[in-house]
Amino acid sequence: MFKxxxxxSLLMVLVFSVLAGCAGKTKEQEENGAAVEETNKKEEKVTxxxxxxxxxxxxxxxxxxxxxxxxxxxxxxxxxEGNPKMNEIIQPRIEANTNVPDIxxxxxxxxxxxxxxxxxxxxxxxxxxxxxxxxTVAATITESTNTAMDxxxxxxxxxxxxxSQGVIYNVKMFEExxxxxxxxxxxxxxxxxxxxxxxxAPLTYPGQYPYYxxxxxxxxxxxxxxxxxxxxxxxxxEADIPGVFEDPAFHRTFTLLDQMFKDDWxxxxxxxxxxxxxxxxxLRGKAAMIFNGxxxxxxxxxxxxxxxVMKMMPFPAAKDAIVNEPVIESITSGFGGIPSESKNIEVxxxxxxxxxxxxxxxxxxxxxxxxxxxxxxxxxxxxxxxxKSAMEATNKYKTVxxxxxxxxxxxxxxxxxxxxxxxxSKTVEEVIQANVTAAPDKWKENQxxxxxx
Amino acid sequence: xxxxxxxRGLFITVMLAWPLIHYLVFGLFLQIQTLLYSFxxxxxxxxxxxxxxxxxxxxxxxxxxxxxxxxxxxKNSLLFIPINMLSIILSLLVxxxxxxxxxxxxxxxxxxxxxxxxxIVVVTMVFSxxxxxxxxxxxxxxxxxxxxxxxxxxxxxxQTALISVFVFCIWAGIGWNNVILTGALxxxxxxxxxxxxxxxxxxxxxxxxxxxxxSWSTISTLIILGTSGAFTIFLQxxxxxxxxxxxxxxxxxxxxxxxxxEKNSYGLAAAYGMIFAxxxxxxxxxxxxxxxxxxxxxx
Numbered sequence: 001m002f003k004x005x006x007x008x009s010l011l012m013v014l015v016f017s018v019l020a021g022c023a024g025k026t027k028e029q030e031e032n033g034a035a036v037e038e039t040n041k042k043e044e045k046v047t048x049x050x051x052x053x054x055x056x057x058x059x060x061x062x063x064x065x066x067x068x069x070x071x072x073x074x075x076x077x078x079x080x081e082g083n084p085k086m087n088e089i090i091q092p093r094i095e096a097n098t099n100v101p102d103i104x105x106x107x108x109x110x111x112x113x114x115x116x117x118x119x120x121x122x123x124x125x126x127x128x129x130x131x132x133x134x135x136t137v138a139a140t141i142t143e144s145t146n147t148a149m150d151x152x153x154x155x156x157x158x159x160x161x162x163x164s165q166g167v168i169y170n171v172k173m174f175e176e177x178x179x180x181x182x183x184x185x186x187x188x189x190x191x192x193x194x195x196x197x198x199x200x201a202p203l204t205y206p207g208q209y210p211y212y213x214x215x216x217x218x219x220x221x222x223x224x225x226x227x228x229x230x231x232x233x234x235x236x237x238e239a240d241i242p243g244v245f246e247d248p249a250f251h252r253t254f255t256l257l258d259q260m261f262k263d264d265w266x267x268x269x270x271x272x273x274x275x276x277x278x279x280x281x282x283l284r285g286k287a288a289m290i291f292n293g294x295x296x297x298x299x300x301x302x303x304x305x306x307x308x309v310m311k312m313m314p315f316p317a318a319k320d321a322i323v324n325e326p327v328i329e330s331i332t333s334g335f336g337g338i339p340s341e342s343k344n345i346e347v348x349x350x351x352x353x354x355x356x357x358x359x360x361x362x363x364x365x366x367x368x369x370x371x372x373x374x375x376x377x378x379x380x381x382x383x384x385x386x387x388k389s390a391m392e393a394t395n396k397y398k399t400v401x402x403x404x405x406x407x408x409x410x411x412x413x414x415x416x417x418x419x420x421x422x423x424x425s426k427t428v429e430e431v432i433q434a435n436v437t438a439a440p441d442k443w444k445e446n447q448x449x450x451x452x453x
Numbered sequence: 454x455x456x457x458x459x460x461r462g463l464f465i466t467v468m469l470a471w472p473l474i475h476y477l478v479f480g481l482f483l484q485i486q487t488l489l490y491s492f493x494x495x496x497x498x499x500x501x502x503x504x505x506x507x508x509x510x511x512x513x514x515x516x517x518x519x520x521x522x523x524x525x526x527x528k529n530s531l532l533f534i535p536i537n538m539l540s541i542i543l544s545l546l547v548x549x550x551x552x553x554x555x556x557x558x559x560x561x562x563x564x565x566x567x568x569x570x571x572x573i574v575v576v577t578m579v580f581s582x583x584x585x586x587x588x589x590x591x592x593x594x595x596x597x598x599x600x601x602x603x604x605x606x607x608x609x610x611x612q613t614a615l616i617s618v619f620v621f622c623i624w625a626g627i628g629w630n631n632v633i634l635t636g637a638l639x640x641x642x643x644x645x646x647x648x649x650x651x652x653x654x655x656x657x658x659x660x661x662x663x664x665x666x667x668s669w670s671t672i673s674t675l676i677i678l679g680t681s682g683a684f685t686i687f688l689q690x691x692x693x694x695x696x697x698x699x700x701x702x703x704x705x706x707x708x709x710x711x712x713x714x715e716k717n718s719y720g721l722a723a724a725y726g727m728i729f730a731x732x733x734x735x736x737x738x739x740x741x742x743x744x745x746x747x748x749x750x751x752x
Contacts, residue, residue: 113717116498152498173498208611208695210525272609280585396647415521416699421700423611445512452496452503 020063046347052091052105054082056295057161059368062105065355072354076347094119100341102348105160107150111335121338124155126349127378133357140356140374143400148332149180150281152406156350159373160334161364164312164394165215165293168386171309173200173288181311183258183326185256185318191266195288203260204287206275212291215255217331217418219315221411224402226322230410235405244438245413248430252320254428257421268324271423276300283308294390298369311389314397323398330399332373406450414438467648490723497717509724517728522700522708529615530705530729533622533686534736537679540623541672546629549664552638562635566628570645573625580621584608610703614694617701622689632677637671639727640663666748673744684733705729 020026052062059082084087087107092303093099094114105108113119118413127138137158138146145159170183177198182188191203205212222230229249232240242251267287270278279300282290290296294312297304314326320365336355338348354360361372369387371394377390404410411417426434517523547565551558568576578743583590586606595603607617645663654662665672687706690696696703696711705725712722 055457113497117501198591205620211695269606269609271588272581272584272694274581274695277581277585286587320719419697423701425611425699425701441515448508449494449496450498452494452501452505 020102025448029199044076045077046344047077047079048103048159048344048347049081049101049103050103050351051081051083051086051101053086053107056086056298056369057364057370061364063156063366064362065351068360069351069354074215076167078341078351081111093289094341100339101218102340102342102344103336103351105336108157108159108333108335111149111337112151113159114337114339115151115154119340120156121340121342121348123156123157123338123343123349123352126158126352126392127155127440128347129353131353133359135358137353137356137374140358140376142164142330142373142399144330144403145373146399148403157335157337158356159332160336161332161368162179162371162394163293163331163333164371164390164399165297165329165331166219166328166390166393167203167289167290167313167315168282168292168296168310169281169313170285171290171311172307174284179288181313182316184316185321196264200285201287202265202288204267204270204273204278204281206278207266207269207271207422208271208274210416210422211424212275213257213418215293215421216315217257217411218400218402219327220253220256221249221326222398223315223317223321223325224252230400233404233411233426234402236246238443241409241443242436245435245439246319249413250432250435251428254421254431256318258428261422261424266301266422267346279333281302292341294370294387295345296387297384312386312387312393313383313389314393325398327398328393329401330394331401353432355448407447409439409442409446413442414427487496487631487723487726490719492720493718493723496719505720509720510728513723513728522610523701523705525700526703526705526708529690529703530683530686532615532619533683533704534680536619536622536625537626537683540626541625541630541675541679544627544675545634545672547627548631548634548638549660552635553657554726565631569629569632570623572690574692576625577621580624581608581693584617608694611698612696614702618690618693621693622686623680625689633671633675634668637668668742669747673741674748676744677737677741681733681737684729 015399020255022140044440050062050066052059059080062080062082066080070076080124081101085154089112089385090101090104090106093101094104094110099283111120114278115122128136130136141149141159141382145162149155149159167181177194179194182191184233195202206295215398221233225232225247226249227249229244232244232247239303257452267281276299279292279296280303281287282292283300283305297310312328314328316326317324326395336352338352339347342348356372356374360374362378363373364370365387366382369383372393378388412431412435414437415426415431417431417435420431421428492506493502494508495502517527551562555561558618584587584592584607586592586604586609589607591607592604595601605613607613637673641663645660645667649659651661685706686704687710690702691702691707691710694702696707709722709725709729712718712725
């Protein structure tokens with residue numbers, strides 16, 4: 001009897017849980033549907049759903065936007081949905097048109113994927129619309145940001161943040177030893193020897209990830225190849241393949257990198273270290289400088305020793321450089337866009353413009369310690385000296401950012417050039433040869449892929 | 454014949470439906486989808502999929518022959534087969550020693566099992582702290598012993614990165630195998646050992662004539678799992694070395710993962726998946742056939 005009762009109740013629980021699940025969904029859907037209808041009818045109460053990647057920037061800025069936008073637009077309620085996994089979970093939702101938010105703030109690679117696929121609203125006009133502060137988006141972004149946001153001649157989003165990556169040095173150590181951050185590569189060579197003589201490693205970086213060397217490489221491409229060279233690698237034509245890969249600028253860049261490892265500028269064991277480990281070594285004073293980005297301070301905030309001062313600087317150029325000035329990499333990261341399925345496109349546009357005003361940008365910097373990808377005044381902002389130094393470096397020096405066109409096959413199609421040189425696995429000549437050999441096939445494959453319909 | 458709907462029948466159907474649906478969706482459907490993907494290209498700029506015939510397979514075989522990344526990945530993944538075998542042998546040794554009721558045997562068993570219950574992220578972190586080039590205990594010990602020339606960046610040197618990953622996998626894998634093998638050993642009736650002892654049997658003969666034949670079914674299962682597992686290893690190298698330096702410790706599964714996550718090349722990744730599923734199938738089947746050459750003694 002007891003057994004039968006148990007079986008029966010188990011079955012009941014199962015059946016009811018399934019039914020309850022279904023019922024719950026239908027009810028929810030009904031409610032949603034009703035809400036949409038209602039807003040359409042009255043055109044006053046609007047609920048704007050904003051989904052955002054809640055990573056290093058946290059959610060404080062989005063909360064501020066919600067509060068201020070709701071204050072100015074009494075009929076609008078903003079629903080925030082932040083998630084550290086938003087870049088992954090939003091993809092099936094947008095692609096299958098289910099539970100689509102009105103605004104997304106996610107990784108910019110998704111903008112390039114969704115825009116041409118018709119999943120995002122074309123915002124090209126919005127770039128010319130005046131914001132509440134009287135300026136337009138187009139007039140307040142840098143040229144490299146403008147290029148970064150361009151997708152086949154259209155704009156599907158407004159840029160979120162700007163990440164500068166350069167050389168960060170230990171200010172106190174430099175002061176104590178009477179060193180100064182160099183203005184030229186020749187001075188850098190002298191400085192490295194002086195640091196080594198003190199028994200300290202001149203440089204370190206997260207060696208497990210060769211892409212931390214990219215900013216150095218990209219700056220060098222600009223310095224030794226000029227803007228035409230950058231254009232050639234990011235937007236090549238068939239005639240450039242494979243010749244561009246044996247350009248003297250590649251040779252010079254890779255040789256400089258090779259030399260750094262050969263001359264023991266890089267801390268011993270660096271290749272074994274991940275980002276936190278290498279950054280820790282820098283904070284412990286084992287290396288005087290580190291190749292890193294503007295996020296370093298935030299990432300290591302629990303581990304920075306009292307009184308530790310650091311500053312971000314650009315990469316200096318050698319005498320033979322074509323662009324003979326220091327260069328820093330500045331990458332546009334993240335975008336805010338409106339999914340085509342949104343029912344509140346006009347309000348969403350208003351929100352995007354609102355989020356790009358000088359005031360909103362200044363708030364972003366104050367709340368996240370990072371730079372918005374706009375040109376805006378930073379004076380009087382309550383941010384750390386390090387953040388200021390990173391923003392100043394981006395404003396003061398020449399910036400570079402490689403934004404590859406769909407046809408392009410990266411700056412190193414044959415192998416991981418930076419990893420190969422750093423691990424001492426290949427010589428500069430071998431790296432260049434590998435790229436020249438691999439380029440024609442990669443080009444053909446890529447053209448076939450992007451032209452497939 | 455008529456089926457009568459009974460409560461019992463309904464209950465059994467519902468209970469069976471869950472695993473069946475789960476298998477159909479996450480097992481069969483995904484396999485078929487992967488097979489279909491392998492003949493398609495996914496244009497990242499339009500989101501459109503196109504049928505491309507064997508293109509993905511051709512580029513996969515091309516890079517398997519020429520591309521340093523893939524040759525290294527294939528070599529390393531195949532090397533994981535003997536490494537997994539070594540892990541089983543060591544686990545068997547540990548299980549045998551602990552079975553002898555040495556003092557603190559249970560304690561050691563738990564200690565060996567620890568890496569299996571702790572998150573792999575934490576375990577790899579602990580391991581890489583130990584091997585840290587400047588602050589790690591391993592280099593510190595060499596310092597203490599005056600063997601300074603032995604010190605190196607274990608995970609950052611193309612010569613030692615893969616070996617370090619192997620050592621990690623063996624170290625972290627022993628506990629799991631050990632628990633399963635201990636279970637097999639405990640199934641052996643103690644009379645066998647007692648009779649053996651009366652006959653003055655040696656440790657080696659006891660292992661050869663009693664332990665191995667009786668627990669062979671368990672051991673052969675572990676061997677087959679170890680062989681097929683070699684093709685799916687990717688978290689360990691990803692977390693310890695990120696496959697580097699310069700691809701020296703990468704595996705096929707890690708490269709497939711990268712194709713999907715970093716390059717959005719679903720078609721190519723699917724083609725590799727099919728190729729390695731086929732290779733894995735042949736290898737595992739051969740190993741299974743070999744293990745069946747030895748007979749298991751039923752007790």
